[in-house]
Amino acid sequence: MELGCADAQFAFELARQRPERPVVGLEIREKLVEINRRKAIREGLSNLYFGYVNLNVDLDRVFEADEVARFHLLFPDPWFKARHQKRRVLDERLCQTLAQQLRRGGEVHMASDVFEIALDAMEVFESSQVVAMGFLNLAGAWSFSRENPTGIASKREETTLARGQRVWRLRYQWQAPGEEARLAPLL
Numbered sequence: 001m002e003l004g005c006a007d008a009q010f011a012f013e014l015a016r017q018r019p020e021r022p023v024v025g026l027e028i029r030e031k032l033v034e035i036n037r038r039k040a041i042r043e044g045l046s047n048l049y050f051g052y053v054n055l056n057v058d059l060d061r062v063f064e065a066d067e068v069a070r071f072h073l074l075f076p077d078p079w080f081k082a083r084h085q086k087r088r089v090l091d092e093r094l095c096q097t098l099a100q101q102l103r104r105g106g107e108v109h110m111a112s113d114v115f116e117i118a119l120d121a122m123e124v125f126e127s128s129q130v131v132a133m134g135f136l137n138l139a140g141a142w143s144f145s146r147e148n149p150t151g152i153a154s155k156r157e158e159t160t161l162a163r164g165q166r167v168w169r170l171r172y173q174w175q176a177p178g179e180e181a182r183l184a185p186l187l
């Protein structure tokens, strides 16, 4: 699932590489959702779906419990969650929704070219409330990940790297609270 997919370069490539897997792109700009849908039909990608969704309002109604293997939150805008804290991309409430919809061993993969946004997100994930939900930093507590779990770059990742800028990456695995052992990441 790509959250805030824009032109969905990432979701398209993932769907092409994994035809046996459903891939979903969610986006708040309706026109882009329509363009992406038509493009997916033209390409014959029957495993690729798009939804017109405001993530901060609707996500808890998009997926069932235990349904999602991986959420990709790639280069979200600073104004993603505008009301109280302009910079903050995700909050405890969104983490609760992600935890509910992830399968055991599933993952949240987030990337940003803005250090402060990535650090804010890490602060949320490392808070005691969110750790108690079952999120575990795959790079170790308070550490950024170097590795893109898919090897696929979104449009924004491509432009960031082309400019020689750093990608700040977070990978958090979810396991049901109380289950001790770390699970092998889902493929």
Ligand SMILES: C[S@@+](CC[C@H](N)C(=O)[O-])C[C@H]1O[C@@H](n2cnc3c(N)ncnc32)[C@H](O)[C@@H]1O
Pocket: 003, 004, 005, 006, 007, 008, 026, 027, 028, 029, 053, 054, 055, 056, 073, 074, 075, 076, 077, 079, 080, 154, 155, 156, 157
């Ligand atoms: C900077 S773009 C990144 C696009 C793509 N993920 C990439 O890495 O190239 C962020 C996208 O998130 C979308 N977005 C922002 N707030 C959103 C929200 N509340 N719900 C859904 N999408 C949102 C924006 O419309 C925009 O297309």
